[in-house]
Amino acid sequence: MTEPPLLLALDLSGTFVFAVNGALTGLRAARLDIVGMVTLGMVTAVGGGIIRDVLIAAVPPAAFKYWPYLAVAIGGALLAFFFSRVLRRFALPIDFLDAAGLSMFCVTGAVKSLQYGLGPVPAVILGAVTGVGGGTIRDVLVRRVPTVLTSGLYAVPALVGAAIAVTAVQTGVYGVPAALGAALACFVIRAAAIRYNLNAPLAPEAKDKAGQQG
Numbered sequence: 001m002t003e004p005p006l007l008l009a010l011d012l013s014g015t016f017v018f019a020v021n022g023a024l025t026g027l028r029a030a031r032l033d034i035v036g037m038v039t040l041g042m043v044t045a046v047g048g049g050i051i052r053d054v055l056i057a058a059v060p061p062a063a064f065k066y067w068p069y070l071a072v073a074i075g076g077a078l079l080a081f082f083f084s085r086v087l088r089r090f091a092l093p094i095d096f097l098d099a100a101g102l103s104m105f106c107v108t109g110a111v112k113s114l115q116y117g118l119g120p121v122p123a124v125i126l127g128a129v130t131g132v133g134g135g136t137i138r139d140v141l142v143r144r145v146p147t148v149l150t151s152g153l154y155a156v157p158a159l160v161g162a163a164i165a166v167t168a169v170q171t172g173v174y175g176v177p178a179a180l181g182a183a184l185a186c187f188v189i190r191a192a193a194i195r196y197n198l199n200a201p202l203a204p205e206a207k208d209k210a211g212q213q214g
Helices: 005-029 034-055 067-082 090-113 120-141 154-172 177-196 204-213
Strands: none
Touching: 005 034, 005 067, 005 090, 005 120, 005 177, 034 067, 034 120, 067 177, 090 120, 090 154, 120 154, 154 204, 177 204
């Protein structure tokens, strides 16, 4: 199945920003050489999409079938490697890059899942998995608790964006405006969470531990 132009453009854009973010996040967490940064950049960029494609039987995964995915991922990681000294000064913009990648991937993941015959609810879930999967693998590789498990407003925005995209497809209004609107909704929620340190409610015991640490 050939990727529609809109889906491909969003997918490649998300791949690039996730590769940059993944490489820089890995560098912040551990001392990495060029191989390590490129590896983490690629894992972050294509990991979620590979998980999605395997689950919907779209094999071989798009990252292996179409060379631009790996090329864009490697390019983003190399950009992070050569300009790491400059980019590492901008921690907040890096987090917003992550939010942008999350926004694009949750939409493309949900829509592609629908195209391969999944129902609305599974498509929304796989849309979120597409967005958070690569970052989760990256965090495990650098021995860090995955962001999706510690930031309540990381998976939630992805689910919202995916749900909007699925609704647009199901109602027959999906197109460039709907896709960008779904991605924007995810980005705005995630950006607000970053800016104002917003999280989903914690369990009482977790609140007590947080208070003791504070």
